[in-house]
Amino acid sequence: MNEVKEEMPTINRRHSGTVHSLKISIKRRRTGEFIARNSMLTDLFQVSHIKCVRNAFAAGFIIMLFRHIINDLLHYGRLNWTFELLSLTVGKLHIVVLIWILMILSASFGVYYGSYMWTYHRKCDEINSRNVVIELKKRTYLDLIVIGSYDMIWLTIYICYLTSLMVIPCWQIIYHQLPLVSSAIIIAEQLRLLMKVHSFVRENARKMSEQTISASDQQLSHLHQYLYFLFVPTLLYRDTYPRTSTIEWNIVWKMFGQFLLLLILVYQLIAYYWMPVFAQCFTVNEITVKFVITAIFDLMLPGTLIIILTFYGFFHCWMNGFAELLQFADRMFYEDWWNFTSAATFWRSWNIIVHDWLYVYVYKDLTALFSGNRNLSTTCVVILSAIFHEYFMIVSLGFLSPILIAWFGLFGMAFRFAFPQTKGSQWNILLLAFIPICAGIIPFLYALEVSARSSPSERDFFWKMTSTSSKQSKSDL
Numbered sequence: 320m321n322e323v324k325e326e327m328p329t330i331n332r333r334h335s336g337t338v339h340s341l342k343i344s345i346k347r348r349r350t351g352e353f354i355a356r357n358s359m360l361t362d363l364f365q366v367s368h369i370k371c372v373r374n375a376f377a378a379g380f381i382i383m384l385f386r387h388i389i390n391d392l393l394h395y396g397r398l399n400w401t402f403e404l405l406s407l408t409v410g411k412l413h414i415v416v417l418i419w420i421l422m423i424l425s426a427s428f429g430v431y432y433g434s435y436m437w438t439y440h441r442k443c444d445e446i447n448s449r450n451v452v453i454e455l456k457k458r459t460y461l462d463l464i465v466i467g468s469y470d471m472i473w474l475t476i477y478i479c480y481l482t483s484l485m486v487i488p489c490w491q492i493i494y495h496q497l498p499l500v501s502s503a504i505i506i507a508e509q510l511r512l513l514m515k516v517h518s519f520v521r522e523n524a525r526k527m528s529e530q531t532i533s534a535s536d537q538q539l540s541h542l543h544q545y546l547y548f549l550f551v552p553t554l555l556y557r558d559t560y561p562r563t564s565t566i567e568w569n570i571v572w573k574m575f576g577q578f579l580l581l582l583i584l585v586y587q588l589i590a591y592y593w594m595p596v597f598a599q600c601f602t603v604n605e606i607t608v609k610f611v612i613t614a615i616f617d618l619m620l621p622g623t624l625i626i627i628l629t630f631y632g633f634f635h636c637w638m639n640g641f642a643e644l645l646q647f648a649d650r651m652f653y654e655d656w657w658n659f660t661s662a663a664t665f666w667r668s669w670n671i672i673v674h675d676w677l678y679v680y681v682y683k684d685l686t687a688l689f690s691g692n693r694n695l696s697t698t699c700v701v702i703l704s705a706i707f708h709e710y711f712m713i714v715s716l717g718f719l720s721p722i723l724i725a726w727f728g729l730f731g732m733a734f735r736f737a738f739p740q741t742k743g744s745q746w747n748i749l750l751l752a753f754i755p756i757c758a759g760i761i762p763f764l765y766a767l768e769v770s771a772r773s774s775p776s777e778r779d780f781f782w783k784m785t786s787t788s789s790k791q792s793k794s795d796l
Contacts, residue, residue, distance in 0.1 A: 355648035574640030581632035592621035622758025
C-alpha cells in the first residue's frame, strides 16, 4: 500500500485546454492511490467543445419540461403533475432514518471500540506471553497459539457483526413493508457500510499483524479518522487523505443543486416514458413477440437517458458535493468509460470507488489463493458483484428474479473473455450499443415479472401460445 504523507497537497484546479493531457494523467493512476486531482468531467468541462455537449443536454431537457407544461395547459387548463408514483415508491421515511441511524452508530462506535478492545487486549496477551518465555527474543510457538486463539475469537465476533448488519436491516424492511425507494436507500447504505467497515478492519488488522515484539507500539487509528472515513467518498481506509485548504461553498451548492434537478428529470422520464410501457404489461392479455420487441425499443431511449443522468448525478454531482464539503481532494470517482473497447475497461472505469475495493480486498486475495490465476479471480469478482447487485434488487423489489445474475454474470463474462483487449472505434460502437439494449431489456423483464406475479393465470405468453398451437397442429394431423 502506498503511504500518504502527513502534509497533503492541496488540490490543483487545472484549466486544461486539451483532452490529450487529461488522458495522460489517467494512465498514471494506480489502484488505491490517493492524490489531489479533479474528476474527469470537471477537467473536460474546461474545454468549450465538451461543455457545449452538456449545454445541449440541458437545453433538451428544458424543452422536454416545456412540452409537458404546454401539453397540460392545452388539455387540462392547468398543470397536471401528479406524484402518485413518488408516493408509491417513497414512504415511511421516519423508519428509514431510524434504521440508518442505528446502522451508522453500530458501524462507527460499535466497530471502533470493538477494534480498540481487540488491539488493547492483544497487546496485553503479547506482553504476558513474552514474560512466560522471556529468555527468547522472538515469538515462540506458545505465543502464536495464545495470540492466534484470541484473534479467532474476535474474528468470530466480527463475522457475527457483519451477518447481523446484513440480516437485521433486511428483516426491518420486510417487517415494516417499506416501499421500493425506501428499501433501496437502506440496502445501499448497508452495502456501503459493510465495505467501509471491512476496509477499516482489514487495514488496522494488517497494521497490528505487521508489528514486531521489539516494536509493538502500533496504534489503532483514531476515532476522528474513522468517522471522517465513514462519510468521505471512498471505500479504502487510510489514516490520512489529500485535503483541500478551504471549502468552496459555491461548488457545494452547485453540485447538490444539480443533483436535485437531475432527480426531478429522472422522475419525469420514469413517470412519463417508462410507466406507460410498464402499464401495458399489466393490461394486455397476450404477451406476443411483437409486443415484447416494441416495448423494449420504447424503453431504450429513455433508459439510456436515465443511465446518463444517474451517472452524472451520483458519480459526479453527489460525490463531488460531498468531497468538497469534507475537503476531500481526490475526486477521481470514475474514468472515461464512454471510450471503452472491452467489458473489462468499462467495469474498471464506470465506478472506480467500488472497483478499487473489489481489487484490493477480493481480487488480490483470490489471486493469491488461486496461485496467481487471474482469470479465475476475475470470474469470481464479477460473479460476486452480480450477486450483490441481485441482492440489492431482491430486497428492494421483494422477490427473487435472477435477471442481473444472468445478464451481468453470464453475458458480462462472455464479453469479458470474448473481447479481452480489443481496440478500435468499431468495438467502442459495438459495446456502446449494448447500453441502450440493457436499458431496455432489464427493466422490461422486471416489469414482466411483477405483472406475472400480480396475475399469473390470466395471461397468455407467446411461448405458451406457440406450444399450444404446436400441440393443436399435431392433433389436427
